[in-house]
Amino acid sequence: MRRETRNVIETEPVGPYTLLRVERGEIEPGSPGQFFMLGAPGRLLPRPMSLALAAGNELGFLIDPIGPGTRALCSLEPGDRIAILGPLGNGFRLDVERPLLVGGGIGIAPLPYLSERLGNPPAVLGFRSSWHAEAGELVPNAEVVIEPTYVTEVMPPGHDVLACGPAPMLEAVRRLTPHAQLAWEAPMACGYGACYGCAVEIDGELKRLCVEGPVLEAA
Ligand SMILES: Cc1cc2nc3c(=O)[nH]c(=O)nc-3n(C[C@H](O)[C@H](O)[C@H](O)COP(=O)(O)OP(=O)(O)OC[C@H]3O[C@@H](n4cnc5c(N)ncnc54)[C@H](O)[C@@H]3O)c2cc1C
Ligand code: FES
Structure with missing residues (x-):
């Protein structure tokens, strides 16, 4: 998987959150519940974000500006470049009846x-x-x-x-x-299993949430 760079189309307020719309190009949207690592320009570490919308040639991310990384993503402007890696992890199973x-x-x-x-x-x-x-x-x-x-x-x-x-x-x-x-959520530095920053205890064992999850069966 390659880290891609894309143009920001728009950032729109949605209540206290921001909808960040990015050009999709050839990037696959993946399954719902999978996530992307998004890097704002000048930021060392990217931040994990779920895909909120995949309409036409766009990827949309709904972001809560709670710290420096998310605030940087929410203040991007049309035409700014953003680094994108994904889709990553395991999303929701869609073979459900009701x-x-x-x-x-x-x-x-x-x-x-x-x-x-x-x-x-x-x-x-x-x-x-x-x-x-x-x-x-x-x-x-x-x-x-x-x-x-x-x-x-x-x-x-x-x-x-x-x-x-x-x-x-x-x-x-x-x-x-x-x-x-x-x-589930955990702080993630790499998003693809290399750093163990997202390790959580599952069934008595430490597992990487970015690899085993983020979607897990409740049982
Ligand atoms: C798989 C996944 C998908 C996500 N999808 C979204 C999304 O669609 N929209 C969105 O707004 N956010 C999402 N998040 C959370 C988002 O990645 C974090 O809020 C962000 O990384 C915080 O970065 P920051 O630099 O703004 O704040 P920081 O300064 O890094 O963090 C601010 C505070 O939040 C805590 N924190 C940071 N990250 C997490 C985390 N993942 N879990 C619990 N506490 C945390 C820190 O300990 C600190 O107290 C997702 C997280 C994961 C793991
Ligand atoms: S975020 Fe690096 S191993 Fe999961």
Whole structure:
């Protein structure tokens, strides 16, 4: 896999988040839940980002500006060049009969692309404020709840759950639906198995989340 360089098309605000739209060229979008390492110009380390949208000749990334790397990506301008490596890791299995997408906060990032690939199934999305909830408009067919209501209070039973969000939300979803597919996060320096920066304990063993995940079966 090669690190590619692409032009930024636009950065658009979506509530407190930024939708970064980049020219796709020959880059494969991969499966929903896979991720790309994105490097802003002048930044040493790239940052892992899920693919949010793959429309036409574009790749779209929904980014929460929480630190220097994400802030640099959110302040890119049209025509700026960006380094892209991916798609990386294991995405969601799409061979599910009754999909339900569950997302929390910036964890909704992979869900617009996942929804498109699954034919717009129902979704439940949780946010901490109505400003954050503006991002819910990117996911069709979604019920949006705002704290103090949590997604686990409105999840209809009897579905194949595919979820991405903060760790406490994923733990709560796992307790309710032991066969859910969950997309986890860990700090990642390389994204392809070389640095062990993303090692997490799975089944009592240390495993690299960028290789084994980021999507794992809840069980
Ligand atoms: C597979 C994967 C997909 C991701 N997809 C998206 C996405 O689509 N959109 C998005 O906005 N973010 C996504 N993230 C998270 C994003 O990569 C981090 O927020 C980013 O790397 C932080 O970089 P920074 O330089 O802005 O902040 P830093 O200064 O590096 O971090 C700021 C704070 O966040 C903590 N932190 C940083 N990275 C992580 C992490 N991965 N997990 C938990 N805590 C962390 C740090 O410890 C620190 O406290 C994803 C992460 C992974 C692993
Ligand atoms: S991020 Fe380097 S091994 Fe996973």
